[in-house]
Amino acid sequence: MNKLPISDFVVSDGEVNQYYIKLKKQVESSGYHLNPDVEFTKSLLKSIILNDKRYGYESCPCRLAGNDKAEDLDIICPCYYRDPDLDDYGTCYCGLYISSEIFNGKKKLKPIPERRPSPEDREKLKMESTTGILSSSSIPVWRCKVCGYLCARDEPPEICPICTAEKERFEQFN
Amino acid sequence: MPMQHVDGKNEGKIVLYALSTCGWCRKTRMLLEDLNLEYDYIYVDLLEGDEKNEIIEQVKKWNSQLSFPTIVINDEKTIVGFDEEGIKGLPG
The missing domain is CATH 3.90.460.10 (Ferredoxin thioredoxin reductase catalytic beta subunit)
Structure with missing residues (x-):
């Protein structure tokens, strides 16, 4: 350093x-x-x-x-x-x-x-959170209906980082 | 304690705890200076060692979240963040 x-x-x-x-x-x-x-x-x-x-x-x-x-x-x-x-x-x-x-x-x-x-x-x-294991149900998974991109977060991104589709075009996947 | 003093109108004791790297902290200083208020400030990120720890403890007493800017007025009131209206209302 x-x-x-x-x-x-x-x-x-x-x-x-x-x-x-x-x-x-x-x-x-x-x-x-x-x-x-x-x-x-x-x-x-x-x-x-x-x-x-x-x-x-x-x-x-x-x-x-x-x-x-x-x-x-x-x-x-x-x-x-x-x-x-x-x-x-x-x-x-x-x-x-x-x-x-x-x-x-x-x-x-x-x-x-x-x-x-x-x-x-x-x-x-x-x-x-010593175990570091996330419960699978605690975070929603979102799917971009245009390109299939999946992400686990509270809301879908504003714009799909893969195909630039808008947020409205995501569906909840899990 | 390495507080920096800025001259201006005395509207009570104003102490600003800030980060030298932070945009909202910069805007806070600009506003205090536009209002021509007398105040003291300290850039916590530029401190090191015991001095830094001491100031961190001071800030936490006023703002447990230890966020910046934190303004302490007359050792009794706190404004957290770049609160334009709050700062314009000083000493309030």
Whole structure:
């Protein structure tokens, strides 16, 4: 690990631009949208690159990293909370990923509540789920009726990442 | 404690706990400065060791979720997140 003080890491504009172009392409091809406020988005991406240099993983810029990848797997960008937050609020916690509705200007982007459990609750959850086996009935499986893509999550994605069919064209599979 | 001080109108004691990497934290600072309010802030992600742990415990007392930005007003009231209306209503 680098021994630099935490405030000494730097990220160049070139690195940010390269990352932005790559991510934008990847995100758009899988049915998501980056915030079209390019300045805001690039400042978040700069922070993600910075966190990768600091901690060795691309920790969420809007959450305090614990400098422990195993403890922070849930907040590596894109985080575990992105899609539920997109479903409920049309944006991820940072405002980096947004829904089509906000992307098309039909809804305004607003800050949202933190979905990640508190440090105390995370400890409790860890104790409860020592087996790591998910009950098959706890998470619904959705099937894209266009291409057959299957995913297990609370709601289908806004757009099928394989064939770009819309959410309405998914059916519950299990 | 490495609090940074920003001069402005004194509308009570305003302490902002923030992350240097966070977009909403940046917007919060911009709003406080637009309102020309006097406040102190600290970037928790830039701290290390005991100092960091000490500040984390402080933030948790006000906001058990340890999320940012967290603003503490007059050591008694808390605003969590970039709450534009709440901040405009300071000291409230």
